[in-house]
Amino acid sequence: AQSVTQPDIHITVSEGASLELRCNYSYGATPYLFWYVQSPGQGLQLLLKYFSGDTLVQGIKGFEAEFKRSQSSFNLRKPSVHWSDAAEYFCAVFDNRKLIWGLGTSLAVNP
Amino acid sequence: DTGVSQNPRHKITKRGQNVTFRCDPISEHNRLYWYRQTLGQGPEFLTYFQNEAQLEKSRLLSDRFSAERPKGSFSTLEIQRTEQGDSAMYLCASNGQGFDEQYFGPGTRLTVT
DSSP states (O other), X not given: OOEEEXXXXXEEEETTSOEEEOOEEEOSSOOOEEEEEEOTTSOEEEEEEEOSSOSEXXXXXXXXXXXXXXXXXXXXXXXSOOGGGOEEEXXXXXXXXXEEEOXXXXXXXXX | OOOOEEEOSEEEEOTTOOEEEEEEOOTXXXXXXXXXXXXXXXXXXXXXXXXTEXXXXXXXXXXXXXXXXXXXXXXXXXXXXXXXXXXXXXXXXXXXXXXXXXXXXXXXXXXXX
């Protein structure tokens, strides 16, 4: 079965520090991969997506992610975190009409 | 277009009661999805519509759950004889292409007491 694993349930970083959120997927074919962010009281918002082509994809709010087929990973990165980035981050893979989601990583940002 | 809307935003009901939620997708989107999200979990797929046709249902969707999209526009999700385990956030999303970005509504938070 297709699955997405986000190994880190909770991460705390200091404002201005770099960030990497991990995502591993299990999928038989070339995956369509997504990162969404969910802030309290807000709906899920797409940060970026990977369909094909360049394995380094740029997203909104200064985020980027790198697709590594050999490692079945799609890690999310940001060079300098802002306090407003505190939120829940979800990785997902498109599987036959629906999204399969990881459990999410909760990001806290220290001032 | 202001995006996907869901009503109500919050619903508190007693066990055994029926509830109905509504989702209005982005107007030009022909695909509509329902997901359920419990605390500390990612969303779980419930069902999918293409226009008015319900093309897929998760095994999570028991007989007490029914979803409709009668005219291929808005959709409703009904839960009959609610149970405490139904307490969750119910999310609706829409898109125009199956593999493209899904646009999510703010969700309806259901609390069953």
